Amino acid sequence: MEKKLLRFKLNGLEYEIFINPKTLLVDVIRDHIGFTGTKKGCESGSCGACTVMVEDMAVKSCSVLAMQVEGMNVTTVEGLEKNGKLSPIQEAFLDYGAFQCGFCTPGMLMSATALLKENEGKVLTEEEIREGIEGNICRCTGYNSIIRAIEAVSKGEYKEG
Ligand code: FES
Ligand code: FES
Known part of the structure; x- marks a missing residue:
């Protein structure tokens, strides 16, 4: 072709x-x-x-x-990193231990980033976060640590830069 x-x-x-x-x-x-x-x-x-x-x-x-x-x-x-610094959601994933094998993690981080961007300035509920990452399957974590990490960023606990 x-x-x-x-x-x-x-x-x-x-x-x-x-x-x-x-x-x-x-x-x-x-x-x-x-x-x-x-x-x-x-x-x-x-x-x-x-x-x-x-x-x-x-x-x-x-x-x-x-x-x-x-x-x-x-x-x-x-x-995602800027000037050698991890993005807020990457930092939060590390702090909350939001991965184990890590295979799902890049995709999960991208879905989380898009979700947070779309809802900038808004604190997301657990349900909204679950919905936002429903297209991403993680076999290892049971999702709770991932959800806590996304929640922390949406509450403004992690800042860019
Ligand atoms: S590899 Fe694309 S959705 Fe699974
Ligand atoms: S950390 Fe292993 S699939 Fe998510």
Whole structure:
């Protein structure tokens, strides 16, 4: 199949690459560009391990074609830190021990970041947090520590920078 030019921004950097137009976003991120923080789990849109942010929305990168992000800003877990400092939600995950094996963690962090961004300035209820991360499966933690971490950030207990 004829390759097509894809132009988009990943973690603030401009990329121009020629790809098979049927290539999935997760494969461009991991294999073509080499950001392997984004994980591949089910590869069918159910586990959330591959979640990234497209603009400010959480998107399962195994379920979209890379060409669909033409001209857009994509953020992966590697793009969360700023000037060598972890983001508030990353700090909170560490403090609350919100992961065990960590396989779900990059996707969980991206869903949490999108949820917090969408609700900036608002204290989220446990129900809202559960709903916000319902597309992300974690087999290890039982979710409680993850929810406490997101709650702490939404209460303003962790600040950017
Ligand atoms: S790998 Fe994309 S949702 Fe599971
Ligand atoms: S920490 Fe292992 S799946 Fe979530």
